[in-house]
Amino acid sequence: MYCPLVVSVRNCSSVGPTDCCCCQCVTIIAVMLDLHLLLSLLLSLLPLLSAxxxxxxxxxxxxxxPGFxxxxxxxRWxxxxxxxxxxxxxxxxxxNFDVRKDGSIQVINQQYYKDKVRKVEGTMIMPDPREASKLGVSFSYFTPYSPYWVLSTDYVTVSVVYSxxxxxxxxxxxxxxxxxxxxxxxxxxxxxAQGLLLEEGVDLYKMRATDQEGCQD
Structure with missing residues (x-):
C-alpha cells in the first residue's frame, strides 16, 4: 500500500478515513526517525564515552x-x-575547597597539563543536609551540578569519592x-579505598594512579 511521507501524525485516532495517509506507515516512520535521532546522539557521545x-x-x-x-x-585534597x-x-x-565570603563553597581544581598549570573554579553544594555526604559540584553556570558523593573519609588522610x-x-x-x-x-x-569501591560494585579495571612526582605545592 502506498503511504506518503507524513511524520507529523502520531495519534492514529486523529486520522480520518479519507485522509491520504497510512497510519501504520506514519507510526513506523516516526519510530524510525526517533531511532535515527537516538543513534545519532549516541554516536556523537562515543568520543567522550571512550575516555x-x-x-x-x-x-x-x-x-x-554517615555523619559527614x-x-x-x-x-586541599x-x-x-x-x-x-x-x-x-x-x-x-x-x-581545594574553601568558603567564599557569601558562604558558598568554592572548588578550585588544578592540574599540570601540556606544560602548563591549569586551574578551573567551581562551586560545591549540599542539596539535602539530611544526606550531607551527597554533594554536587559544577564548574559552569550553564551546566547542572554533578554528583560528588563521599563514600568514606577520615578527613585527615584519605577520601573515597564517587560520581x-x-x-x-x-x-x-x-x-x-x-x-x-x-x-x-x-x-x-x-x-x-580500593576495597571499599569494590564492595560498592565499582570496576577497578580502569583505575589509574595519578602522577604526583615532582609536583610543587
Whole structure:
C-alpha cells in the first residue's frame, strides 16, 4: 500500500478515513526517525564515552559516609587514583575547597597539563543536609551540578569519592577517586579505598594512579 511521507501524525485516532495517509506507515516512520535521532546522539557521545567508564542501566546507589562534616572536609585534597576522566588528563592533580565570603563553597581544581598549570573554579553544594555526604559540584553556570558523593573519609588522610550520571536512561557514566591530604598515601590506605569501591560494585579495571612526582605545592 502506498503511504506518503507524513511524520507529523502520531495519534492514529486523529486520522480520518479519507485522509491520504497510512497510519501504520506514519507510526513506523516516526519510530524510525526517533531511532535515527537516538543513534545519532549516541554516536556523537562515543568520543567522550571512550575516555570514561560507562555501564548499561541506571546509576547505582552506593553507601555514603554517615555523619559527614563538610567543615572538616574543606581544604586541599590530592588525587591519588581515579577512573578515567576526560577533564583530568594531566599530572599533579589537586582540588581545594574553601568558603567564599557569601558562604558558598568554592572548588578550585588544578592540574599540570601540556606544560602548563591549569586551574578551573567551581562551586560545591549540599542539596539535602539530611544526606550531607551527597554533594554536587559544577564548574559552569550553564551546566547542572554533578554528583560528588563521599563514600568514606577520615578527613585527615584519605577520601573515597564517587560520581555517576545517567545518560538517556540507557546507561550511566561513572567516576571514582581516591584522594589524599598528601600527594602520596601509604599502601594500606590505597588498598582500603580500593576495597571499599569494590564492595560498592565499582570496576577497578580502569583505575589509574595519578602522577604526583615532582609536583610543587
Amino acid at each position: 570514561q567508564t560507562y555501564h548499561w542501566g541506571p546509576c547505582p546507589s552506593p553507601k555514603v559516609q 562534616s563538610l567543615q572538616k572536609y574543606l581544604g 590530592y588525587e591519588i587514583e581515579k577512573l578515567p576522566a576526560s577533564f583530568a588528563k594531566g599530572k599533579c592533580i589537586e582540588a 555517576c550520571t545517567d545518560v538517556l536512561r540507557l546507561f550511566h557514566v561513572e567516576y571514582a577517586w581516591v584522594l589524599g591530604r598528601s600527594r602520596f598515601l601509604p599502601a594500606e590506605a590505597v588498598r582500603y
